[in-house]
Amino acid sequence: MKEHEEAHFRELSRDLAEDIRVRRMSQYIQHGSTTTYDHVLRVARTAYRLNHILHLKADDHSLIRASILHDYYLYDWHQRGDRLHGYHHARIAADNALRDFAISPAEQAMIRSHMWPLNLFSIPLSRGGWLLTIADKIASAQETVMDRIRPSANPC
Ligand SMILES: [Fe+2]
Numbered sequence: 001m002k003e004h005e006e007a008h009f010r011e012l013s014r015d016l017a018e019d020i021r022v023r024r025m026s027q028y029i030q031h032g033s034t035t036t037y038d039h040v041l042r043v044a045r046t047a048y049r050l051n052h053i054l055h056l057k058a059d060d061h062s063l064i065r066a067s068i069l070h071d072y073y074l075y076d077w078h079q080r081g082d083r084l085h086g087y088h089h090a091r092i093a094a095d096n097a098l099r100d101f102a103i104s105p106a107e108q109a110m111i112r113s114h115m116w117p118l119n120l121f122s123i124p125l126s127r128g129g130w131l132l133t134i135a136d137k138i139a140s141a142q143e144t145v146m147d148r149i150r151p152s153a154n155p156c
């Protein structure tokens, strides 16, 4: 990311990234050894970069807010034994984000549709929604690959 974009990203993400409720996501594992907190920040950064690289002109602030809150369900889904978590966590995250941060209808819609096409009938309807959905897939793939190639702490 260019220096001015990095500064802009940090400025727009600071409020949520430093919020104690958002930081609770660092207690939960998303994929492999990546916490949900690290995952949502990776998604926010990826969505922001795509928005600029592709000149899509989605609203940066809304895009970053929705990205940081897109997995704000606040539990470790691995320990719930919930095989349908992938289908309904977007709704839970949107409801929690509305309760705690009074997010806008556009931000709610972005969060609710981020699992498309798994949630086939919850299709993204905005540029921001598409950016978040794609950035989430890219970040998840990166985290899965990084985990596979990361040397084990205990090689024996
Ligand atoms: Fe998700």
Ligand SMILES: [Fe+2]
Binding pocket: 039, 043, 070, 071, 136
């Ligand atoms: Fe995600």
